[in-house]
Amino acid sequence: MDNHLSGLTPSQAEAARQTGPVVVLAGAGTGKTKTLVAGIVDRVVKRRMAPDRILAVTFTNKAAGEMKTRIAVALNIAQAPYWVGTFHAHGRRQLRTDPDIAGLRPGFDVCDSEDSTKIVRRLLEKAIEAGVMNADDGETFRKRVKSVSSRIAMLKENMVLPPDAVAWVEGRIATDVITEGDDIMVWRDAAVLYPAYQAMLRESNRADFADLLLWPTVTMLRDERYRRDWADRFDCVLADEFQDVNRLQFLWLKCLSKDHNELFVVGDDAQSIYGWRGANVRIIRSFLKEFPTGRLIALEQNFRSTGHILSAANAVISHDTSRLEKTLYTASGDGEPVDILRHTGSQDEASGIAAEIGRRALEGVPYEDMAVLYRFNHLSRLLEESLLRAKIPYELVNDTAFWQRAVVKDALAFLRLTCFPYERQSDEAFRRIVNQPARGIGAKAMAKFEQVADEEAISLYDAAERTVQGRTGKAAEKLRGFLGSRHESVLYVRLE
Numbered sequence: 461m462d463n464h465l466s467g468l469t470p471s472q473a474e475a476a477r478q479t480g481p482v483v484v485l486a487g488a489g490t491g492k493t494k495t496l497v498a499g500i501v502d503r504v505v506k507r508r509m510a511p512d513r514i515l516a517v518t519f520t521n522k523a524a525g526e527m528k529t530r531i532a533v534a535l536n537i538a539q540a541p542y543w544v545g546t547f548h549a550h551g552r553r554q555l556r557t558d559p560d561i562a563g564l565r566p567g568f569d570v571c572d573s574e575d576s577t578k579i580v581r582r583l584l585e586k587a588i589e590a591g592v593m594n595a596d597d598g599e600t601f602r603k604r605v606k607s608v609s610s611r612i613a614m615l616k617e618n619m620v621l622p623p624d625a626v627a628w629v630e631g632r633i634a635t636d637v638i639t640e641g642d643d644i645m646v647w648r649d650a651a652v653l654y655p656a657y658q659a660m661l662r663e664s665n666r667a668d669f670a671d672l673l674l675w676p677t678v679t680m681l682r683d684e685r686y687r688r689d690w691a692d693r694f695d696c697v698l699a700d701e702f703q704d705v706n707r708l709q710f711l712w713l714k715c716l717s718k719d720h721n722e723l724f725v726v727g728d729d730a731q732s733i734y735g736w737r738g739a740n741v742r743i744i745r746s747f748l749k750e751f752p753t754g755r756l757i758a759l760e761q762n763f764r765s766t767g768h769i770l771s772a773a774n775a776v777i778s779h780d781t782s783r784l785e786k787t788l789y790t791a792s793g794d795g796e797p798v799d800i801l802r803h804t805g806s807q808d809e810a811s812g813i814a815a816e817i818g819r820r821a822l823e824g825v826p827y828e829d830m831a832v833l834y835r836f837n838h839l840s841r842l843l844e845e846s847l848l849r850a851k852i853p854y855e856l857v858n859d860t861a862f863w864q865r866a867v868v869k870d871a872l873a874f875l876r877l878t879c880f881p882y883e884r885q886s887d888e889a890f891r892r893i894v895n896q897p898a899r900g901i902g903a904k905a906m907a908k909f910e911q912v913a914d915e916e917a918i919s920l921y922d923a924a925e926r927t928v929q930g931r932t933g934k935a936a937e938k939l940r941g942f943l944g945s946r947h948e949s950v951l952y953v954r955l956e
Contacts, residue, residue: 464505464534468498471759476502481754483702483747484726487788488773489764492726493523496700497530499724504535509695511541515716517550518700524549527700543694547709551672554690561686562675568665573609576668579660580609583653593649604646611650612657616670617706617738619678622655673712680715691716702727702747706738714750723751729784730777745784758786766795810842814850827853870896881921887913890920899942900935 465473472491475484476498486492500516503509516531518524528540543550552570555561559568571579584605587593596604620628629651632638638647661667667675680687697717699705702725705713717723725747732741748754762770770788777783801816803809817830832843841862847854862868873889880886895901905927912923921943928939 464501465498468494469759469761471757471761472498475499475757475759477506478724478755478757480721481723481747481751482725483744483754483756484724485756485758485784485786486726486728487758487760487762487786488728488731489762490759490788491763492728492759493527493530493700495759496698496724496726497527497534499698500531500541501534503696511535511537512543513693513695514541514698515543515550515694515696516541516698516700517545517547517713519546519704521546521549523700547712548669548672551676551712554676555667555672558676558679558686561679562667562671563662564667565665568667570672571661571666571668573669575666576613577605577609579657580612580653581605583656583660584608584649587653604649607646608650608653611647612654613668613670614738615650615654616668616674617708619674619708619711621678622658625651625654670708673708677708677712677715681711687715688719691719695720696722696724698724698726700726703729703732703741703744704734704739705743706740707743710740710743721751721753723754730780730786745782756784758784760786760788762788762790763792765790766792768794768796768798772798806839806842810846813843814846814852817847817852818850821852877921882919884913884919887920890924894920894924894939894942899938901939905935 465476468476469491472495475482475495478499484492484495486495496516500514503514504511516527518527524545528544531540531544532538555564555568556566559566584593584601588595595601615625615628618628626648629638629647633644633647638644661671676690680690694716697713699713704727713723713725725744727744729741729744732739732744735741748756765773765788767790770790774787801812803812813832817827817832820830821827834840834843837859840856840859844854844856844862870893873892876886876889877893881890891906894906908927909920909923912918912927913920916923918926924939925943928936928943
């Protein structure tokens with residue numbers, strides 16, 4: 461084995477040395493990043509490729525940073541090759557060089573998802589005011605805005621340009637690809653608003669995240685001279701987490717590697733969980749059909765888990781008949797058996813988990829040595845309640861405890877103020893929600909409420925009621941509406 465590949469397993473080294481199209485099927489804990497970095501090092505050391513002619517992409521800044529650090533250490537250089545980063549970072553560099561392909565001017569801004577959502581909100585509001593679209597209540601409207609924003613991004617990820625959006629969506633509805641009634645409505649809204657959305661971006665010289673890859677890829681597919689100009693800059697293209705790429709990202713990679721055919725991708729179709737945001741697992745599964753001269757090399761030795769865990773994982777994934785074949789194994793021994801607990805519902809499950817943690821704690825397992833994993837943030841509530849009832853201490857990692865979330869605190873403040881408005885104990889609730897959402901109640905008005913409340917020994921709610929009497933103006937009207945809504949809330953709470 462070559463010195464620069466020492467420390468790799470035979471499968472890892474074989475993958476790193478491959479030429480031409482290769483898909484490395486890297487199971488969980490099998491050293492995929494190590495193999496990808498080794499592939500880059502092999503191309504620099506053995507094949508004498510210039511580091512600045514190697515393009516490597518991944519999905520997150522964190523993963524890109526780790527990749528850069530490993531490459532720099534392996535090559536014994538101060539800084540990793542320039543073209544190592546995320547899809548969006550590379551696309552942004554490409555678009556900065558040729559902004560006109562997207563109808564933009566030099567120095568354009570990149571708007572984040574929040575900015576994109578604000579544009580969609582304005583467009584929807586205009587359409588509703590014009591009677592083109594139906595109105596919604598507040599919460600439904602917010603969800604509609606978010607959904608339309610998401611669909612516009614998905615249109616771009618599917619290489620659908622603004623003039624073609626309506627026909628594309630109607631075609632998917634006609635062929636039963638889009639079937640749910642609410643989903644059909646959202647897709648149609650997105651298709652109709654997409655051209656205006658893109659026009660607003662261009663007028664303000666801005667690009668959203670999807671634009672960063674969309675316009676370079678569209679241009680490379682349409683203009684061979686442009687494609688060659690960019691493809692000629694690289695001798696090899698490598699991609700991490702390939703199971704999560706969408707059609708746009710794959711076509712971008714394909715355009716840049718078309719001439720030299722040096723496309724090295726690492727991924728695992730069994731770990732594809734982002735289909736809801738556009739990832740297409742069929743791309744990695746059909747890699748060898750797309751590149752008939754390519755190789756598939758499976759990394760199956762797991763360095764992270766024990767035998768029992770891998771056996772359970774292999775048994776579960778075996779039910780996916782479309783998967784690419786591999787079987788994970790380990791040299792770490794069988795380890796502790798996997799206990800499977802059956803529950804009849806989410807509440808029973810949460811209580812059962814708390815009971816199991818309590819049982820293990822009594823056996824001497826420290827609380828800090830136990831962890832609970834869940835798929836979505838909203839699933840934490842029942843678990844937290846069960847742990848609190850069982851007096852089990854816990855810490856949420858990279859999340860906010862359910863009862864500490866702003867929206868929950870707001871709701872509890874509304875309930876307290878609804879039921880006990882004239883108690884001074886409700887003053888903190890009043891402070892929290894009197895201007896939520898904004899009603900123009902500034903520091904000066906709050907100081908007046910505080911003064912009246914202190915002088916007359918009454919609650920802030922009572923002080924606000926007395927202060928607003930006889931007042932005119934928009935802020936006073938909004939405050940009266942807020943104070944008056946308590947009576948409707950009291951009826952609602954009592955009925956519930």
